[in-house]
Amino acid sequence: MDATNRSLAGSLSRRAFLSQLALVAGGSAVALACGSSATAIPPTATDSPSPTAIPTAAPIGEDSIEAGPVEFEANGEKLLGYLSRPTLPGPHPGIVVVHENRGLLPHFFDVTRRFAREGYVALAVDMLSRRGGTDSLADTSEISGALRGIPTGQIVEDGNAGVAYLQDQPYVMRNRVGAMGFCFGGSIVWLMAVRNPELRAAVPFYGSAPPLEEVPNLQVPVLGIYAGEDARINAGVPALEDVLIAEEKNYKFVAYPGASHAFFNDTGSRYHPQAAEGAWLETLEWFEEYLMDA
Numbered sequence: 001m002d003a004t005n006r007s008l009a010g011s012l013s014r015r016a017f018l019s020q021l022a023l024v025a026g027g028s029a030v031a032l033a034c035g036s037s038a039t040a041i042p043p044t045a046t047d048s049p050s051p052t053a054i055p056t057a058a059p060i061g062e063d064s065i066e067a068g069p070v071e072f073e074a075n076g077e078k079l080l081g082y083l084s085r086p087t088l089p090g091p092h093p094g095i096v097v098v099h100e101n102r103g104l105l106p107h108f109f110d111v112t113r114r115f116a117r118e119g120y121v122a123l124a125v126d127m128l129s130r131r132g133g134t135d136s137l138a139d140t141s142e143i144s145g146a147l148r149g150i151p152t153g154q155i156v157e158d159g160n161a162g163v164a165y166l167q168d169q170p171y172v173m174r175n176r177v178g179a180m181g182f183c184f185g186g187s188i189v190w191l192m193a194v195r196n197p198e199l200r201a202a203v204p205f206y207g208s209a210p211p212l213e214e215v216p217n218l219q220v221p222v223l224g225i226y227a228g229e230d231a232r233i234n235a236g237v238p239a240l241e242d243v244l245i246a247e248e249k250n251y252k253f254v255a256y257p258g259a260s261h262a263f264f265n266d267t268g269s270r271y272h273p274q275a276a277e278g279a280w281l282e283t284l285e286w287f288e289e290y291l292m293d294a
Contacts, residue, residue: 063087064086064087064088064116064117065084065085065086065087065113065116065117066084066085066086066087066116067082067083067084067085067109067112067113067116068082068083069081069082069083070082070083070123072161072162072165074157074158074161074164074165075157075161077129077130078129079125079126079129079130079158079161079162079165080104080125080126080129080133081104081123081124081125081126081129081162081165082104082108082109082112082123082124082126083112083121083122083123083124084109084112084113084115084116084121084122085116085120085121085122085171086116086117086119086120086121088119089171090121090170090171090172090173091170091171091172091173091174092119092120092121092171092172092173093119093120093121093172093173093176093177093178093200093287093291093292094120094121094122094123094163094166094167094169094172094173094176094177094178094291095112095115095120095121095122095123095177095178095179095180095287095291096122096123096124096125096159096162096163096166096177096178096179096180096192097111097112097115097122097123097124097125097179097180097181097185098124098125098127098159098179098180098181098182098184098185098186098188098189098192099124099125099126099127099181099182099184099185100182100183100184100185100262100265101143101144101147101183101184102140102143102144103126103127103128103134103137103140103143103147104124104125104126104127104128104133104134105134105267106267107265107266107267107268108124109124111124111180112124114280118284119292120287120291121166121169121171121172123162123165123166125158125159125161125162127147127150127155127158127159127188128143128146128147128150129158130150130154130158131146131150147184152188152191155188156188156191156192156195159179159181159188159189159192160192160195160196160198163177163179163192163196163198163199164198167198173291175200176200176291176292177198177199177200177291178199178200178201178202178203178287178290178291179192179193179199179201179202179203180202180203180204180205180283181203181204181205181207182205182206182207182262182264182265183205183206183207183261183262184207185204185205185207186204186205186206186207186208186225187204187207187208187210188207189202189203189204189207190202190204190207190208190209190210190222191210191214193210193218193220193222194210194211194214194215194217194218194220195214195217196220197219197220199219199220200220200290200291201220201221201222201223201286201287201289201290201291202220202221202222202223203222203223203224203225203283203286203287204222204224204225205225205264205279206225206226206227206230206233206261206262206263207224207233208233208236209236209237209239209240210240212239212240212243215240215243215244215247215249216243216247218244218247218249220250221250221251221286221289221290222249222250222251222252223251223252223253223254223282223283223286224237224251224252224253224254225254225256225264225279225282225283226253226254226255226256227255227256227259227260227261227262227263227272227275228255228256228257228258228259229258229259229260229261230259230260230261232261233261234255237253241253252286254278254279254282256272256274256275256278256279258272258275259272259275260272263275263276263279264276264279264280
């Protein structure tokens with residue numbers, strides 16, 4: 001679908017988005033906090049696909065993928081990450097995964113393994129590499145504080161270094177690397193999308209909008225995933241979408257009523273199985289269109 005048609009589709013989704021969530025226009029500054037207080041959302045009735053489609057943990061030892069920690073350099077600094085890839089000969093499309101503000105926890109290892117099972121090489125970058133890595137910090141409070149102390153621009157650069165690392169691997173298709181991020185990571189992926197023309201596709205989950213003056217630079221098809229019960233993030237959506245439409249950018253927004261911020265993380269109290277399932281299928285469809293089939 002070309003940019004104009006995708007923008008028109010986005011315009012229709014915007015009306016539904018606004019009517020469902022009762023959004024009000026708000027600021028677009030990047031907010032790096034994911035929030036930590038929430039209660040679990042009970043499952044609701046749905047006509048969604050079979051529960052087997054829900055993104056459950058990918059077995060670590062399965063024969064179809066290889067997975068484990070990696071190290072790579074960026075401007076002379078050592079960065080840490082976790083990489084999963086299919087065992088079948090490549091090259092394959094690549095995806096950089098950017099974690100929440102709680103650091104590179106095992107959940108994000110599993111996300112990379114899920115992608116590997118789908119035929120992608122996925123790299124989760126530890127954005128605390130320059131502080132010794134997530135495992136070097138005592139708890140989530142210390143992790144979040146350490147991330148707040150790192151300039152946003154540096155974190156974006158490290159995400160883009162992950163893109164470059166994948167591009168350099170012989171088993172990765174250099175011109176088909178995308179990015180996906182969650183909460184804090186969703187905000188970072190938005191910034192990568194407006195600043196890195198090497199990206200081929202982006203999927204930010206409930207990330208704050210990038211600076212609106214940078215949106216005209218966007219050259220990446222973006223799938224924005226949002227939670228219905230997420231007033232802080234959703235407040236910035238209308239202004240962002242106005243610019244996307246005006247600039248005829250290639251995008252799609254999908255919102256999940258009844259779900260809260262961080263609903264995809266199946267290790268957290270806000271996990272919403274139906275929303276997570278739907279968002280995963282949307283993500284796979286997006287990357288298939290722009291990475292697999294491009």
